[in-house]
Amino acid sequence: MASGGMMEKISDDPEFIYMTDNTLKYINKNHKKVMAKMYDYKCDIKLKVGDAKFKAHKDVLSEASDYFGAMFSVDMREREQKEIEIFEISPHGFSALLDYFYHGRVSISPDNIEDVIEAARFLHVEWILEVSCDFLVRHLSLENYDTVLHLADFYSLGDLRWDISRFLGENLTTLIEEPRFYQNLSFELLLNFLKENIYVEMSEGYILKIVLDWVHENYDARQKYLPRLLEHVRMGMLELEELDRLPDEVLDIPEVSKEVDEARRYICSMTTQSLYTSKKYLPRGSRKVLTIMAASEEANGTIVLYRDAKTPGICQEELSPRGLDTEVEFTSQATIGNFLYIAGGYDHQYCSSNRLFRFDPRYRDWVELTPLLQKRVSFAMCSSDTALFAIGGIHHMIHGEDDEEIILSSVEMYEPEENCWKPLSPLPHGSYDQAAAFVSGSLYVSGGISSDPVDPVPLNYFYRLKVDGGTWQPLPSMLHNRQGHSMTPVNGKLIVIGGRTAHDVATISDCLANEMYDLATHQWTEITPTPPDIGHIFRYVDILDGKIAFLASHDGHQYIYFYDTEKGKIEPGDYCGREYTRVTTLQVSYPSAQI
Template identity: 25%
Template structure:
């Protein structure tokens, strides 16, 4: 190519002289539209989306430099606390904060002002917040977190609010959790308030030993005592905490005694405690006396508890203890795990393991000892009784029954343990045995009127009830009760349905029967029920209440707190994990956390909070 047709870089002279030539020559055409920059053979349009990495960071860095040198600043913020002046750029503040966006882009007076004073704002914190708008970083310390959080709330810097809330949540301690909760409520920091309240509830017994607790206002004390989440093993601790708070400033606080005492669940305290402790400390206040009388009636008139039930008779979650579900049939032909339910966190965990495979057994609790009675191991029917020490988790053998039994019912009545009916591997049983924990021996008592296997067995008003079950020919709707004083069984009103594999439990002076099946012996897959019946011993009659959420039999049932629990079961095709609780007052079922393992024919029983093995 000839030199005259080449392209060269523009010379300094040509640029400085403002020449129209790129090369300083006259050889190129002046009409650039005649130049082609792309291949003439290309059939598609060429394009590229260019993105400069770090552009936003670089731009903010430049803005921060302008801030530091106070160039192009169009507003000065003045801290009302100490008069510190902080220059800034409105655009940056608006981009980072909805508070400043509303201030500068609306019709507020401040949108036209160069200098703006911000109320009760600390100068150093204001400077830190403005720097955050440029850098996205801010230092949170113990000595600035409260005022920083308050300022961030004012300026609607959500990320800073969340960071400060997390910082304070990490500092929660029994000595400061109440104060942090009050501060969080004042600043409308919902997440921090929830964490502080949860911490206070969990560590209540430690919280009440700190000065913050004694300095609570009446309203704050009322809110605290109203919580059913307080982690106490007994309502006695709540009463003692209240009295400690009142005595701290007795003259000004005693007038509020009745109001606050109404938030203590007095009916759930032992009668001896009511007389020896509560009554001695209330100074004959008539309103307090009414509360004590109400509590005494709860104990004296158990048959009227349905009418007397309310907030004061509903136990706090922690005082209810825990539930354990033992064994049962599962998809592996026999669950050996023992699951434990904690109502405070609504979850199940594996707490123990059975000593071996055992199905269709019964359980009872004597102190901290769980007794597992009878059943079958898959090959033969058992007469053995094992004892699980809930403290140590160890198993021991106790005296065996006189009769091998599976599908039996078990209950404690007046101290002794009763084993009712069942099947011995050959025939259905009507015999009943009683175990004396003092002599550690079994003896027969009067037999039932009917043979019963897989019946529901429960204790109500000092009598032992056997409900439904199967007699070999069919499922039963008959019910009979045993009086230990006369050693006799008498027939009661029958249920409206035949129920084999029925779950039973007692609440507020009534006996409840859950689910079950009415399957003929030659067709065990036939009908299962979701219906629930309630027996009133005062009228010897059954009535229907709200049904379970699903049809099932072999349900594990018990009373837990003031609710009835129905766990697991079999619906004809699946071993169920579902757990429901029934509120006798509202006549409603609600769902709880599911079992870890679906199981049918399991046994369920509440245990106290004193069991260290699972705390």
């Protein structure tokens, strides 16, 4: 019976060279060079394994294997023996490991793979187990999927199904060209691949073609599997033309036909797509990441960084500006579902704008939607699951050589279902540069700068509006006056971070104090302050992996930070660059390697 615990997942792709089509030589770059020579006159131990005998050096065996390290320790009787016998493994497996002990390499083929795994597990050589898993995934999984899963289970290698599906996805465009690919591909592997959320460099339409081609490779035997396979094809990611060309064998399956009809509605109703949240409408490999956008005049939304919660480092992607015809830098933003909306800002004449654009992370493009009722800039914007809200701001106009600014109190709501804006109850007074959040049917607005000449500095005002009716109601004021801050709902609390504060118009500075409002007790509480060396915090934040992510600028350089609300701790993240001011969380599909 195999021994040992579950093996950890392979961290990096191992280095190997092909000896033949089916034999790989794996090389451990970190293997400590051994000065002793195999079978030289200094060998001080003989080993009998099955019918074979080997000679080796105790110190080499002890260095390479925890098993031998324990055997030749001070308290073990084998320490003084000149010959030992090992019954639990085969000579072929031990021979392969002995070569690795001395040279840092091992050759693996379908003929010796189980012997190598058996010996590595028994002798506690983790690196050999890792490369054995790699070999199983690369060279045996497509033709012998069940056998690979059996070996992984028997020798406690862990669940390799995800690794096998990932390998299939990463190499699918090459593998489908092999003559026996469809013949050798098992139903279990194909089904598991479709179930997993694996990044693939091909469209969902091509994935569907692969499913149909696999069935037609042996139609009489495989036709019965078609409904179960199609259940995991993402019909919402097909083009409308592809849906129109679906064969009868697909449409004759009632459950699939229903999904196709829903996919048609999804595609044809562009404005409501943000209301669909199933993974069926996401590309394969989509994962929740911080999407950090450069909003300078030069970049204007075309350079984006992605930051995965589970993978250190940042990926950068340069996008086409297609569909985006506004200055991103001065717009306000919010998300519904997996779509980013930006609105307002300035037009090309530096007058306030009422334009609304939506970013689709699936295709990395923008589309313009119904404009705001009121042109506005420097306004608060937030969202519910089904609507956008625009609150206050400034209407900036130019009349010849004269500028005019009107501080707004108007509030409006956009519903994708109707693709239109409608007015809500206005604020008690005009204000701009506020923060807003939506929680449980109510809008909350805090801070900003008022149109009231008595209050020309940042406010600590705090109001609530029930969206389904009524007027704005005052709530306990914030502990600190501030503008340009963020306000984030987290577990029944509103977390307020950053912004600027002042006691008079001449002393505006970064607000280092942060605070939290309890929606149940209606009380404000001081929370962890911002360290001064972080610099200015930008107003757009979002939540990733339970932590509030925000951007801060120090000496013109932008960095990501995370506020852990449970621990009350601000954690440093990564360096971004000089032009990044906006962050949001979206489900994005991109390769594991940096773009």
